[in-house]
Amino acid sequence: xxxxxxxxxxxxxxxxxxxxxxxxxxxxxxxxxxxxxxxxxxxxxxxxxxxxxxxxxxxxxxxxxxxxxxxxxxxxxxxxxxxxxxxxxxxxxxxxxxxxxxxxxxxxxxxxxxxxxxxxxxxxxxxxxxxxxxxxxxxxxxxxxxxxxxxxxxxxxxxxxxxxxxxxxxxxxxxxxxxxxxxxxxxxxxxxxxxxxxxxxxxxxxxxxxxxxxxxxxxxxxxxxxxxxxxxxxxxxxxxxxxxxxxxxxxxxxxxxxxxxxxxxxxxxxxxxxxxxxxxxxxxxxxxxxxxxxxxxxxxxxxxxxxxxxxxxxxxxxxxxxxxxxxxxxxxxxxxxxxxxxxxxxxxxxxxxxxxxxxxxxxxxxxxxxxxxxxxxxxxxxxxxxxxxxxxxxxxxxxxxxxxxxxxxxxxxxxxxxxxxxxxxxxxxxxxxxxxxxxxxxxxxxxxxxxxxxxxxxxxxxxxxxxxxxxxxxxxxxxxxxxxxxxxxxxxxxxxxxxxxxxxxxxxxxxxxxxxxxxxxxxxxxxxxxxxxxxxxxxxxxxxxxxxxxxxxxxxxxxxxxxxxxxxxxxxxxxxxxxxxxxxxxxxxxxxxxxxx
Numbered sequence: 001x002x003x004x005x006x007x008x009x010x011x012x013x014x015x016x017x018x019x020x021x022x023x024x025x026x027x028x029x030x031x032x033x034x035x036x037x038x039x040x041x042x043x044x045x046x047x048x049x050x051x052x053x054x055x056x057x058x059x060x061x062x063x064x065x066x067x068x069x070x071x072x073x074x075x076x077x078x079x080x081x082x083x084x085x086x087x088x089x090x091x092x093x094x095x096x097x098x099x100x101x102x103x104x105x106x107x108x109x110x111x112x113x114x115x116x117x118x119x120x121x122x123x124x125x126x127x128x129x130x131x132x133x134x135x136x137x138x139x140x141x142x143x144x145x146x147x148x149x150x151x152x153x154x155x156x157x158x159x160x161x162x163x164x165x166x167x168x169x170x171x172x173x174x175x176x177x178x179x180x181x182x183x184x185x186x187x188x189x190x191x192x193x194x195x196x197x198x199x200x201x202x203x204x205x206x207x208x209x210x211x212x213x214x215x216x217x218x219x220x221x222x223x224x225x226x227x228x229x230x231x232x233x234x235x236x237x238x239x240x241x242x243x244x245x246x247x248x249x250x251x252x253x254x255x256x257x258x259x260x261x262x263x264x265x266x267x268x269x270x271x272x273x274x275x276x277x278x279x280x281x282x283x284x285x286x287x288x289x290x291x292x293x294x295x296x297x298x299x300x301x302x303x304x305x306x307x308x309x310x311x312x313x314x315x316x317x318x319x320x321x322x323x324x325x326x327x328x329x330x331x332x333x334x335x336x337x338x339x340x341x342x343x344x345x346x347x348x349x350x351x352x353x354x355x356x357x358x359x360x361x362x363x364x365x366x367x368x369x370x371x372x373x374x375x376x377x378x379x380x381x382x383x384x385x386x387x388x389x390x391x392x393x394x395x396x397x398x399x400x401x402x403x404x405x406x407x408x409x410x411x412x413x414x415x416x417x418x419x420x421x422x423x424x425x426x427x428x429x430x431x432x433x434x435x436x437x438x439x440x441x442x443x444x445x446x447x448x449x450x451x452x453x454x455x456x457x458x459x460x461x462x463x464x465x466x467x468x469x470x471x472x473x474x475x476x477x478x479x480x481x482x483x484x485x486x487x488x489x490x491x492x493x494x495x496x497x498x499x500x501x502x503x504x505x506x507x508x509x510x511x512x513x514x515x516x517x518x519x520x521x522x523x524x525x526x527x528x529x530x531x532x533x534x535x536x537x538x539x540x541x542x543x544x545x546x547x548x549x550x551x552x553x554x555x556x557x558x559x560x561x562x563x564x565x566x567x568x569x570x571x572x573x574x575x576x577x578x579x580x581x582x583x584x585x586x587x588x589x590x591x592x593x594x595x596x597x
Contacts, residue, residue, distance in 0.1 A: 047088075067396065071130060076154060079091055119209065384427045395407070408443050461492055475509050480510065488514060490514065493512045521572065547579040552581050
């Protein structure tokens with residue numbers, strides 16, 4: 001059985017039934033599942049064994065995921081739950097009906113600048129929400145951006161991206177090749193990062209949307225990373241002349257390798273995008289001054305290995321597809337090589353002695369921690385602190401708690417507690433627990449607040465009344481019609497989502513409304529000149545009916561049809577009635593007969 005298939009059919013926490021695999025990454029496998037408590041489809045991301053077995057990684061996973069679970073924005077994939085069972089670590093997320101931006105670009109090729117602008121504005125709004133809460137994504141790339149059927153986008157893997165960056169460090173192995181094209185220069189150097197890192201990566205994504213290609217390519221992840229530090233790519237307009245100068249300038253400013261000349265906040269970038277959207281011609285006139293500030297790193301900003309601070313020529317030059325990344329070292333002459341070889345032997349001997357001493361000390365520390373200390377010490381107990389009524393964020397930011405406890409959280413709607421506050425805990429406050437090397441598992445139930453509304457039952461109601469009810473709950477209704485032989489025209493047949501599901505205000509509800517039975521149209525036959533019985537048969541063959549029949553005085557044979565109310569060849573709905581005038585002979589007194597048709 002494949003690794004990805006071993007959880008199929010299983011239940012997690014007696015709540016989430018795993019149905020199928022929908023994605024596999026370097027760290028986790030994503031499954032489609034059903035939450036039987038809320039009766040809705042969700043996505044469950046299960047960490048692979050090599051990460052779940054690492055205590056430090058698990059601690060960071062919980063801390064990061066709990067923080068991200070507090071994010072609530074239309075352009076961010078929602079995290080519903082973070083938990084574990086047995087040796088599994090998993091998060092429960094919103095199930096997205098869409099594809100990644102990378103897949104979208106592969107299908108569409110170069111996007112129009114208006115479409116790229118539409119997507120970019122939504123991504124900046126997602127980053128503004130996250131940055132405002134102190135969360136940096138660190139791995140913005142098309143693979144982590146979902147495109148929905150309505151052309152809206154959602155950014156995924158907040159927090160998880162940070163864990164990925166911790167695991168990959170800056171070694172740039174082959175597993176990092178998917179992200180190295182989008183990393184910032186400061187990430188490539190292994191330096192501390194801030195919100196401007198996400199801005200740089202978004203600039204790369206915009207460049208790719210507008211041109212259909214990446215700004216930097218190379219034979220290895222390392223060569224691509226070096227280009228982020230030391231090269232400037234071709235202007236997007238040189239690849240695609242249809243790109244407006246203003247949008248090109250915004251993209252290049254976001255990609256500026258110098259932190260101080262890049263956008264300092266995502267709000268600044270979003271303001272420029274909005275200004276361009278409103279006044280593209282005015283921003284186009286300003287574009288040359290913005291692009292002019294983008295220059296390759298100066299020699300003083302770069303130190304090569306010989307310590308002379310001279311930037312190699314091939315790094316100073318603008319990057320082209322045929323250019324090679326900057327060299328890391330010059331070749332050593334023979335004398336330098338011999339000198340360095342002798343120095344290396346002395347260092348090796350010193351290092352060997354140090355490693356032996358370190359091994360002895362490490363062995364003693366290991367024996368003391370895992371064996372000797374238990375012989376000379378008594379079990380230490382602690383009293384369970386009280387978390388109820390405390391904000392989860394404050395608990396997770398306190399190392400006194402995170403070093404001792406492993407928090408497993410679930411979220412519930414509450415009228416008594418504001419969003420983000422702890423409702424219940426297990427073990428209870430004050431309970432005496434034996435302190436051990438392993439962290440103590442604590443289950444917390446967190447309030448979602450009262451912002452959620454329940455989907456009302458509007459099936460069977462007139463669609464206009466249903467829309468009024470939904471708008472009162474601040475929900476947006478969209479209507480589509482469907483032919484039905486059983487449901488009266490104008491009544492709601494079904495809704496998505498269904499009755500009772502919890503929704504955020506502003507969510508869209510799709511109404512399927514009956515258009516009534518399907519109507520068939522037929523051509524009216526000619527029945528004038530027919531005898532009455534033959535005329536009625538001809539109408540019934542076409543699923544039409546004889547209406548009123550008037551007898552009039554005429555020299556024609558009695559029973560001959562003289563007139564039909566609907567002209568022959570006319571297209572009418574089935575079961576339409578056709579009135580007739582029929583000869584009653586020359587001496588007939590005019591009369592009318594109503595048929596049963």
